[in-house]
Amino acid sequence: MKTIKNNPAQKPSGMEPEFPRGTLLVVDDEEGPRQAIHMIFKDEYRVLLAGDGPTALEIARQTPIDVAILDVRMSGMSGLEVLERLKAIDPKIEVVMVTAFETTDMLRRALRLHVCDYIHKPFDVTTIRQAVQKAMNRRLAQEDRNQNARARELENELLSIQMGEQLSRLRAELYAAVLHDMKNTLSIVSGYAQMIALRLSGVTEPTPSDWAMFKKYFSDINQHLTNSVELARRYLADFTHWVDAGSTTQVNRVLRDLEAFVCFHPAARNHKFTLEPLPKELEVNLSRTELFQLLLNIVLNAFQCTSEPHQVWVQGFVVSTPLDLLSIHETPFERMCNLEGFDNTPPIAVVQVRDTGPGIPEHLLPRIFDGGFSTKPGHGAGLGIMIVTRLIKRARGALHVYTKPGEGSAFTIYLPAAFVD
Template sequence: MHSANRPLSMNERPRLLIVDDERGVRESLRAILQGECEVLTASSGDEALAIVGREPVDVVTLDLKMPGLGGIGVLERIKEIDPDIEVLIITGYGTIDTAVQGLRFRAFDYISKPFDCDHVRQLVQSALARRAAARRMKSLPDQILSSLSHEFRTPLNVIMGYSTILQEDGESLSDEQRLALDRIRSNSDALLTYVETLFYMAELDRGALAVDVVPVRLSDVLGKLRSELGSGAAEKDVMIRLDVSTGLVLATDEDKLTRLLRALLDNAVRHTPQGHVVVTARPASGGATLEIRDSGPGIAPELIVETEDVIAGRTGARPPRQLGFGLRLAARLVRALGASLTLVGGPDGTTCHLVIPDLAAADAPHVAYGG
C-alpha cells in the first residue's frame, strides 16, 4: 500500500510527525525539533495514520504506549503506507521485547523517557538523512544497485543481528549490549556512506558535477586522509606512511581529488591484513605522480586488465564482479579529473600509479565529465 499524497520535493523542508498522547511530550519535542524541520503532531495512533495517509511525512516520533491503537500497530501501518518513512520509538516503558518488536517492523531507533534533547535532535537528523538517501536511491541506475548489492547486505545483516535497545543511561548496559550497540552504529554509518556514495556516482555519470579548479596542496590532503583512516588501519596493524614532496601544489578539484585518494587509500588498507601502505607523491611535467603501494596479497593479472579497461572508460568494458566499491568510484573520479590510473600486482602487494594533471596548465586535458 502506498500513500496517495505527493512526496516532498528535494528542496522542501523535511516534515516530522510527533505522535504522543501526552501534550507536554508533544510540545517538548516540537520545541526541540522545529529548527530541524516542519513539525506536525498527533495525539493518537488513528490521528497519526490519517496524517500519514494524506500528507508527505519523512520521520515519525512514536510513543509506544498509547490508548487505543498502540505504538507497534501504528508502526506497522505506517510502514504499509510508506516503507521509507523513518520511525523513532519514544517511550517510558522500555523493554528488550518491545525494542525487538519495534525493530522487526523497521523502526529507526529506540529512546527511553526522560530523553536527552541533543540525543533526540541527533537521531532525528540521522533519520532524515537516511530518508533523503532512500528517496535518492530510487533514481539510481538499476545496474549500479545490483552490482553493489552485497555491499549493502553485509551491514544490513549486522544491523539486524545486533539490534538492541538504546537507553538514556549507558552505564546500565552490559558489556555485550554495549558491543552490540557499537556494531549497530558502525555498520549504520557504513551503510549511509555507501548510499551517499552511490548517489554521488550517479551524479558523476550524469555529468551533473562541475569541476571546481582551485590550488590544492597534496601534503595537506594526504595528511588529513591519513588522520581519517589511521585509526582503522592501526586496528589491523597496518601503518600508513607518506612521502610527499614539500610544496607540491596542483590546480585541480579538491573535493574530487580527496574522494579519489580516500577511495584508493581505503581500498589499500582494506586489502592489507597486516603491514603497510606507502604513498609517494612527486611533481611531474604538467602535474604530479602518486604511488599508493600496499603489502597485501596482490591483485590477479586478469583482474588488473579488466579493471584498467573500466578505469579508462573503454567502449564495451564491463566491471569485473570482483571489482570493489572503492575502485568503481575511483574509476569515475579519475575520468572526472582527466587523470590516469594503472595497477601493478604481485606477491608483495599492489601498487596504484596515479598521474594527476594540473588543470591550470596550458596543455591540461578537457574535463567536462559525463560518464
C-alpha cells in the first residue's frame, strides 16, 4: 500500500507550521493505525505517514527524521528491513517498533540495530506517548551531545589559530628584543671607541697604562659582543627548534628564557620584576613553546593589571608529596582550575606569579576561567587566560588564583613533573 497522497501531516508550501519538537515518521500498511497515531501526535510533532517500506525510505532520504514508528509485520518490506535501511540512511534516527507478537530472533535483530522501544498491539495512548517521548528525548540528547562536541571542536580550532597568531607575535617580539639588545651593544661599543679615540688624541706613543686601559676596554667590548651574539643565537636559532606539542621540557630553562624576554618587554617598563627558579630542575609534559606561552600570559597579565608602578614576582617550588586536595575550596577570594583533571602524583613543579597590583574585583573573580572573559574590559579578549587554561588541562595540571582587592593577586601553577637526571 502506498503513502496517502493527501498526507494530513503535510501542508501546502508556505503554510507549513513550525514543529520545533521534532519530526515523526509513521510506517504502517494499515490505514487505521496510521491515522490513529497521526491524530495522537499531530499537534506536537511534524507527522509524516508512509504505507510501505519503500515510501518510508524515500521520505527519510528527503526529510530529516527524528523518530520513526514502524509496524513489524507489513506486506512487502518488513518493519525490521525498514529499520535496518533507515539506520543506513541516518544512524541517529530513533525507532519505536509496533508489533502484535515478537520472537527472540526479531528482538535480537532489533537490539542490534539499537531500536529504542517496543509497543504491543493493541496499544493505548499513554503507552505510545511515553515511547515516543522517550525516543524524542534520546534524539534531542544525542543532538545536544553532537552540538557540544562540535562546539568544543570549533573552540579548539579557534584556540589553535589564536595560539598560532600569538606565537607569530611572540616571534616578532623576540626579534625586536634581539635587535634592541644589539642596538644597546653597538651603543656600548661606540662609547668605548670614543673613549679610546679621546685617549689617543694628541698621543704619539701610548704609555703602558694606556695599553692596560685599552686591554680592559677591548675585554669589555668582547664580553658585550659575546653576550649579544649569545642572546641572538638563543632566540633566533633555538626558537625555531622548540619542540612540538606532546614533548617535555625543563622548567628552569624556560624560566631563564622568560626572565631574559621580560626584561625587554614594554609591559615591564616602570615595574619591578624578580624571578627565582626551582631549587631543583624538573621536567613537565609541555613543549618549550607551550610552557613559555603559559607563563608569559600570566606574567604579562600581572604587569598589565595596572599602569601604576608595582612589583611582579615569579617563584618556583618543588613539591615532593601529593597536595591535600580536600583542603582546597573556592572562596570569594580564590578559584581553582582543573582540580578534577589534576594529576596529583609527585614530584610537582609549582610556579607562582604574584603582583602588588589592585587585585581582581570580587564580582569578576567567578568568571576568571570563562572563555573570552577579560579582567580588562575593552582592553582584552580573554585570549591569554583561555590559552593558559587549555595548556593547564593538556598537562593535567591545576591553576589556583588568589586575589584580594587592594593587595594584589597570586596565580599558582601546579604541573605533574619528573626529576631530571
